[in-house]
Amino acid sequence: MKIAQFAAFGRPEDVLRCVEVDDVGAPAQDEAVIDVLAFPINPADLLTVEGRYAVRPPLPARLGAECVGRVTALGRDVRGLAEGDLVIPLDRENWVQRKKVKGAQLVKVSANVDPLQLAMLKVNPPTAxxxxxxxxxxxxxxxxxxxxxxxxxxxxxxxxxxxxxxxxxxxxxxxxxxxxxxxxxxxxxxxxxxxxxxxxxxxxxxxxxxxxxxxxxxxxxxxxxxxxxxxxxxxxxxxxxxxxxxxxxxxxxxxxxxxxxxxxxPSLQRMAPAEIRSMYEMLAGRVAEGSLHVPVEATYPIEEIARAAAKANAYRRTGKVLVTPNGTPK
Ligand SMILES: NC(=O)c1ccc[n+]([C@@H]2O[C@H](COP(=O)([O-])OP(=O)(O)OC[C@H]3O[C@@H](n4cnc5c(N)ncnc54)[C@H](OP(=O)(O)O)[C@@H]3O)[C@@H](O)[C@H]2O)c1
The missing domain is CATH 3.40.50.720 (NAD(P)-binding Rossmann-like Domain)
Known part of the structure; x- marks a missing residue:
């Protein structure tokens, strides 16, 4: 499977690469496997690649604060989710085609909503x-x-x-x-x-x-x-x-x-899990009814991560730049 990563800090368009890695395999009993449908390129991701964010990860590094994914496999102890559900992972390193996530870290969202909007749910709406x-x-x-x-x-x-x-x-x-x-x-x-x-x-x-x-x-x-x-x-x-x-x-x-x-x-870390879920449910509801919406300027395949990052970094855009690592979401 393919992931985006960088092996040196620098201009995102120069150092970001799409690389092939081993598949994630089957989920542990408390995990789910998700196919990532879309992720946005946010300013914090670009700063991370430049080495100017709060956290400088050890290299080579994966990245990506947010995404939306579809559950493809479930460990036997994961409750409240089914294969095919759309989910938002609350953890990081989301610029991948597929990932394993603890079930407790997944927020289920409506399957009838534009996945590009859901991909932008985790960071900016709660920040606002x-x-x-x-x-x-x-x-x-x-x-x-x-x-x-x-x-x-x-x-x-x-x-x-x-x-x-x-x-x-x-x-x-x-x-x-x-x-x-x-x-x-x-x-x-x-x-x-x-x-x-x-x-x-x-x-x-x-x-x-x-x-x-x-x-x-x-x-x-x-x-x-x-x-x-x-x-x-x-x-x-x-x-x-x-x-x-x-x-x-x-x-x-x-x-x-x-x-x-x-x-x-830290704001999320201070909140109880139930409070976090209820906030995301409220925000996802707004996305679903169309009262929360962020314009999209362009989408790219993960193979073109460097071009996508250059576009996101250029600013004076008409909307966000997103990557759809498994093709156009259906
Ligand atoms: N603290 C947090 O937890 C948190 C969470 C989310 C986001 N953020 C921060 O929020 C900011 C916005 O993020 P976003 O994802 O909403 O951004 P975005 O959609 O990617 O848009 C970038 C915005 O920044 C403007 N901009 C870029 N450089 C500028 C400059 N030098 N002076 C004034 N405006 C400038 C752009 O204006 P033009 O269209 O004119 O280029 C555009 O409006 C970023 O700094 C991001 O790191 C912080």
Whole structure:
């Protein structure tokens, strides 16, 4: 069977390879074997290959935070699953054609849903959901602001916020995205710039915004801080600019802004298994009813993993890049 791996840290398009390895064999009694139908290429995967993520794995390394798979074989102790079920594995190393997973690590999802959407369920939707709900007690009608609003997380946040009755200011770095984001339910879309605070105050009639969600870091955080009310909270969850988040002394002392960080891995570790399942069931339900959806720009076979990574790394995309390791999912 085929897997994607890298044997040196570097540019993903240069170092990612599709290699042939032994098949996984039969499952142990507490395991299932799944055929991976699709996986997305996320910024964190690309950073891992570049050696710039939180974890630098020993080389050669497999990778892949998420996927959707179909159960092809089951150990006798695995409960609640049947062959043919679609599942989301909660473990990593998902850029493979086939894998063995502990039954306890699998979340069953509806078989009648677009597998490409399900492949993107594990990481970005809960990231948006948890950042929206865990830091500031927002009530219907309240505002939040986010940057990189046309990203996968950004799409999820707009849709989840809309469903919760919250209003969103969506900051993007280029023109031409407003119609799409407003159609999803975004209330205000603004292109980033030095006068961001002023333009956001105008667009929201001076609303007191208490939560900012930041994937960019650097001076973008200062500009988000300009949009916030006193004692507002900034949740940083990515460093797309490659720069550390910044605030001014005026913002920390006189405005008393709070800057904190979100990482999904420890957030899930803190949750009880039943809580994790119920969150994913809620999010999968949204995907199934079509109220949670992330655009897809392109899909590639696993043999073209380097080309797929180059496409994902180019940004200014119209959607996510996914790989379908066992051909177009049926
Ligand atoms: N902390 C966590 O647990 C966690 C979980 C999930 C995701 N994340 C992070 O969330 C971020 C978004 O992930 P995703 O999967 O949603 O991304 P994605 O769908 O692949 O989209 C990437 C987004 O980043 C924007 N972007 C790229 N470089 C930028 C820059 N220098 N300045 C401003 N915007 C930039 C792109 O804008 P253009 O379209 O203009 O190129 C696009 O909107 C990433 O940083 C990822 O690592 C963190």
């Amino acid at each position: 959901h948890l950042m929206m709900t865990q830091y500031v007690d927002l009530k219907p009608g309240d505002w939040l602001i986010q940057d990189a609003a046309n990203s996968g997380v950004g799409h999820c946040l707009i849709r989840l916020a809309k469903a919760a009755g919250l209003r969103t200011v969506n900051v993007v770095r280029r023109e031409g995205l407003a119609d799409e984001l407003v159609a999803l339910g975004g209330d205000v879309v603004v292109v980033d710039g030095p006068d961001l605070g002023e333009r956001v105050r105008d667009a929201t009639q001076g609303a007191a915004i208490r939560l900012a969600i930041d994937a960019v870091g650097g001076t973008q955080v200062v500009r988000l801080g300009d949009c916030l009310a006193e004692e507002g909270t900034i949740v940083n969850y990515g460093l797309l600019s490659g720069e550390n988040p910044q605030l001014t002394g005026h913002q920390t002392v006189f405005k008393r802004l709070r800057l904190t960080g979100f990482w999904l891995v």
